[in-house]
Amino acid sequence: xxxLKDVSKTFTLHNQGSAVIEVISNxxxxxxxxxxxxxxxxxGAGKSTxxxxxxxxxxxxxxxxxxxxxxxxxxxxxxxxxxxxxVLGYVSQFLRVVPRVPTLDxxxxxxRALAVPADEAQARAKxxxxxxxIPERLWSLSPTTFSGGxxxxxxxxxxxxxTYPAMLLDEPTASxxxxxxxxxxxxxxxxxxxxxAIIGIFxxxxxxxxxxxxEIDVGRFTPxxxx
Amino acid sequence: xxxxxxVQGIAxxxxxHIGCADVSFDLYPGEVMGxxxxxxxxxxxxxxxxxxxxxxxxxxxxxxxxxxxxxxxITMSEPERRMLGRTDWAFVHQHARDGLRMGVSAxxxxxxxxxxxxxxxxxxxxxxxxxxxxxxxxxxSRVDDRPTTFSGGxxxxxxIARNLVTGPRLVFMDxxxxxxxxxxxxxxxxxxxxxxxxxxxxxxxxxxxxxVVRLLADRLMVMKSGRVVEAGxxxxxxxxxxxxxxxxxxxxxxxx
Amino acid sequence: xxxxxxxxxxxxTKRMIRRAILKxxxxxxxxxxxxxxxxxxxYGWGTGGVQVSAAVLTPDDTFKVIDQGAxxxxxxxxxxxxxxxxxxxxxxxxxxxxxxxxxxxxxxxxPLHEGQILVYQVPIPEPLRFLEPRESETRKMHxxxxxxxxxxxxxxxxxRHGHIATSYAYPVKVEGRYVMDPSPIPKxxxxxxxxxxxxxxxxAGREQRIYALPPYxxxxxxxxxxxxxxxxxxxxxxxxxxxTDSYLDELIIDDAGGRMFVCSDTDYCEARQxxxxxxxxxx
Numbered sequence: 001x002x003x004l005k006d007v008s009k010t011f012t013l014h015n016q017g018s019a020v021i022e023v024i025s026n027x028x029x030x031x032x033x034x035x036x037x038x039x040x041x042x043x044g045a046g047k048s049t050x051x052x053x054x055x056x057x058x059x060x061x062x063x064x065x066x067x068x069x070x071x072x073x074x075x076x077x078x079x080x081x082x083x084x085x086x087v088l089g090y091v092s093q094f095l096r097v098v099p100r101v102p103t104l105d106x107x108x109x110x111x112r113a114l115a116v117p118a119d120e121a122q123a124r125a126k127x128x129x130x131x132x133x134i135p136e137r138l139w140s141l142s143p144t145t146f147s148g149g150x151x152x153x154x155x156x157x158x159x160x161x162x163t164y165p166a167m168l169l170d171e172p173t174a175s176x177x178x179x180x181x182x183x184x185x186x187x188x189x190x191x192x193x194x195x196x197a198i199i200g201i202f203x204x205x206x207x208x209x210x211x212x213x214x215e216i217d218v219g220r221f222t223p224x225x226x227x
Numbered sequence: 228x229x230x231x232x233x234v235q236g237i238a239x240x241x242x243x244h245i246g247c248a249d250v251s252f253d254l255y256p257g258e259v260m261g262x263x264x265x266x267x268x269x270x271x272x273x274x275x276x277x278x279x280x281x282x283x284x285x286x287x288x289x290x291x292x293x294x295x296x297x298x299x300x301i302t303m304s305e306p307e308r309r310m311l312g313r314t315d316w317a318f319v320h321q322h323a324r325d326g327l328r329m330g331v332s333a334x335x336x337x338x339x340x341x342x343x344x345x346x347x348x349x350x351x352x353x354x355x356x357x358x359x360x361x362x363x364x365x366x367x368s369r370v371d372d373r374p375t376t377f378s379g380g381x382x383x384x385x386x387i388a389r390n391l392v393t394g395p396r397l398v399f400m401d402x403x404x405x406x407x408x409x410x411x412x413x414x415x416x417x418x419x420x421x422x423x424x425x426x427x428x429x430x431x432x433x434x435x436x437x438x439v440v441r442l443l444a445d446r447l448m449v450m451k452s453g454r455v456v457e458a459g460x461x462x463x464x465x466x467x468x469x470x471x472x473x474x475x476x477x478x479x480x481x482x483x
Numbered sequence: 484x485x486x487x488x489x490x491x492x493x494x495x496t497k498r499m500i501r502r503a504i505l506k507x508x509x510x511x512x513x514x515x516x517x518x519x520x521x522x523x524x525x526y527g528w529g530t531g532g533v534q535v536s537a538a539v540l541t542p543d544d545t546f547k548v549i550d551q552g553a554x555x556x557x558x559x560x561x562x563x564x565x566x567x568x569x570x571x572x573x574x575x576x577x578x579x580x581x582x583x584x585x586x587x588x589x590x591x592x593x594p595l596h597e598g599q600i601l602v603y604q605v606p607i608p609e610p611l612r613f614l615e616p617r618e619s620e621t622r623k624m625h626x627x628x629x630x631x632x633x634x635x636x637x638x639x640x641x642x643r644h645g646h647i648a649t650s651y652a653y654p655v656k657v658e659g660r661y662v663m664d665p666s667p668i669p670k671x672x673x674x675x676x677x678x679x680x681x682x683x684x685x686x687a688g689r690e691q692r693i694y695a696l697p698p699y700x701x702x703x704x705x706x707x708x709x710x711x712x713x714x715x716x717x718x719x720x721x722x723x724x725x726x727t728d729s730y731l732d733e734l735i736i737d738d739a740g741g742r743m744f745v746c747s748d749t750d751y752c753e754a755r756q757x758x759x760x761x762x763x764x765x766x
Contacts, residue, residue: 014471015478056460058467077446077460078255098420098442099413112424306627313631328614328635332642335635342638343631349641349707371642 001166001197002054003030007063007073009046009053022223023049027063029216033165036188036198038212041219047201050218051168054199055090056080067166085113089164093171095143095151103129103146104139107157114162121161128157132183149175160187167191169200173207185211229291231256231397231429232277237286239272245453246272250286252448252458256396259423259430261444261461263437263476269453270433271401277431278318278399279308290315290397313343317390321402323382326389327374333360333385334370340393359388363418380411384418391422398430404439416442437480441465449473490537490570496520500538500693504684507695512657513625514608519691529562529587530688532604536585539600539684540566545573547581552589552730552747559587578750588651590672592729592751595681597698603666605687608694610654610664630662633705641710650715655702662705663694670704671716671730677702719744722764724755 009024023046031037039047052058054065060073068087072080084090089110097106104125111121129139132153138146143154152175159167169188173181181204188211191198202208208215230253239246247269254260262270275281277288279300287299293315300308312318320326327336337356338346346352357367363384365377374382383403390398403419404412420443423430432443440447440461447461449472457470468474488494496518503517522530540546546566550559554576562585563574575581578591585602595601611621614632624632633654640648653670655677657663665676666685676683676696683696696702706712720727722743729751731744743764746752756765 011467012469014474052466057462059459059463059469078258080460081258081445096441098417100410101417309627309629331614331635332639334642335638338638339631339635342634343629347634347706347708349638349710352638352707353642 001031001033001068002199003064003066004028004054005064005066007050007053007065008061009049009058010061024053024218024221025223027218027221031166031197031199033195033197034192035214036192036200036212038208038215039199039201040208040215040217041222045217045219045222047218048170050221051090051170051199051201055088055168056084085110087165089159089162089167091156091159091167091169091172093152093155093174095155095158097143099144100142102140103134103143103154106143106154107161110158110162124161125157128160129154131187132157132180149177149180152176153180156184156187160191163191163194164196166197167199169198169202171201171203173202173204181207228255229297230254230289231258231291232431233287233289233297234277235287235289237273237276237283237288239269239276239281239283245269247276247450247453250448250455252455254397254429254431256429257423257427258446259428259432259444260446260448261440262431262433262448262450263435263440264450265435265476268450270450272453273450274399274401274431274433278316279312280318313340314393315396317393317395317398319383319386319390319398319400319403321405323374323379323386326386327382329375330373332371332373333365333377336374336385336389337392340389344393355392356388359392360385362422363388364414378411380407380415383407383411383415387415387419387422391426391428394426396427396429398428400430400432400434402434402436403432404436405434412439419443437465437477449476487569489542490540490566491522492520492534492537496534497538500534503693504535504538504695507684507693508682508697510661511696511700512661512663512694514692514694516691517693519688522688523565524561526689527606528558529585529604531686531690531693532585532587532602532688533562533565533686534688535602535684535686535693536562536566536583537570539602540570540572540583542570542572544582545575545580546570547575547578547584547750548586549584549589549591549748549750550587551732552591553749555749576750577754578748588667588669589730589747590668590675592726592746592748593754594675595679597680599681601679601681601683603668603683603685605664605666605685605690605692608664608685608687608690608692610652610662625661628660630656633662634707637705637707637710641707647706647710647712653712654705656705657696658701659703663702665702669716669730670712671714673702673704673712674714676700717744720762721746721752721755722762724752724760724765725762726752726755726760 005028007027011021013019041047053060056072064071065073070083107125108121143151172184185207232254235251237250238248250273264270276283288301289297290300291297334353334356337359338352341352357370365381374385404415444461447464448455449457451472457473465477468477503515507515522533548559548563550556566572567574578593583600587604609621611632615621637647651669652664652667653673655663655665678699680698685694704712717731723745726746729746732747733742733744735742
């Protein structure tokens, strides 16, 4: 489902003496449907960078990243947009939304983008928000005013609103209490069960060992960090 | 799939000065493209060339018309181009005053495009105008008020209603949230996003506000000195800019 | 007579105006620019109409002038006298006897016949002017038949007053093509514009425009399907002649708020009275 071949990435900082920073080199691995792979490595090893490259958020200089048959390194923007809408979900650590939009609409939006009728999308959003213990009185408010933990949960409900065949999870259980952590882990297990290919970053070792089938140490691909 | 708009090699000079040069891109149905760059980078010149307000010195602006398929709007006759301008195209000005008739009621402003394409039933026109005021969150009781009595944000929403009432397929926007205070901007952005999604609109948005394009645009072009220096997926260009100028632009934004 | 060329204007000027008139007749409703001359009267007093009349008058013509329907007001009298002196033409107040009728803001009640010319004085020839101040833009709108704006004006009327409140200078469409300002005639007169046997010429002196309607031209007043055009008048009959079908002026006759309605067309009213018709206020 997700396949990386000889993927490398450099940042060129034009405004800082054109410094070239090599962050990832020669990554190759594949994730099959129903499989969950954890990216591990020390802080700064490039886990999030690699994940952003897979999402198309960061440009990849060399290699191939194929998701559902589309090589996003070469793909046109509109193909990546379509991929993100239909196939590839991403739960980041940060919630980025239009201010003043009610939480319920924020969560329902990925479904609305797929032309799911408004009432159906809202029903799904309500179910997820309930599951993650976001009190109903907050649903009509914008999540921009919420606490960090609440924002993280809204972000997760949004990421799980549509049943994506491929998912990228960046620290989905960080800053969650035990009960919500449990809910998120069961959501991940459900996604695996229905055949989603998942790549995740988990600092929470117990969570990692529970949902992940294998681990990939990104440090191995980080120039200057490899042992 | 045929692009809705295909821009090829657009160039416009002001004497020795380059307004814009070598601009080419395709815009597909339902896509929103942002054009960013500092003042004087040529983004407004480009927008006006595409929308038929300026005649470019070179290039084509091919639009997929409903009746005849792709046509170069630069070489089509003026009546045809103006007809496009009030049916399939819409233009949202930065200053609502430029896009509204300030001496005409809100209902008349919205109804004008309907009357321009031949609607002659007062009741129908008024009903549609009222419906559109509702869609842009203006109370129906204001239908007979002149825009001079509206706040800046309301005027801008009225301008949007006036433009979208005939169900255009392509909307050109020139700094649509410029000059509005931040909370009003947010509401307008949400409104635009909803309309773009629900009506399947394609849009080209010129702005210098990177937050606006992040929230509205699927794709982004960065312009400098009349030329496109970088183009791509909006979040990719903003989070991993490649060109020196894009990096400078992104790093210059104040963090809140 | 020897002091002036026939009908005051020199022959070259009259030719120039006639060319504009012919072009106007060829393109009904289209505003033809012309080089308006200084006339011995101020702008706004009918300089456009006077120049058109001067260009079409011949020594055999019989000339009539009305001002808001009346032959005896200052404006009408002075223009009539002007052409009596400069052209030596016969003048009349009888509508049917006149061959050239110059009018300000009315069409005579009695139907005109072939061979007659009706000359209108026009203050602002551009019907789109109040909504679009740019001349370059209104010209383009005419050439591209972009007349949506005209209906915006009517829309505003209905939204503000519940009905189309425009009661004079009511815009018309000529032969399905040009939208035209019929000059400030009451909309009661609008139905007479169409299918008229006489030639209608419109002259705007200050704005330097001439336009025309040849005989039997189709002229339609603009309206909405659900707010159709209505040729309205005061709901009374003439106090002098008892006419029920003529356009009426309202006169205040004393300090106690007394008023009466009389025909604005003095010739029509007098002719009816001569035939023995009597209104309730007739002495």
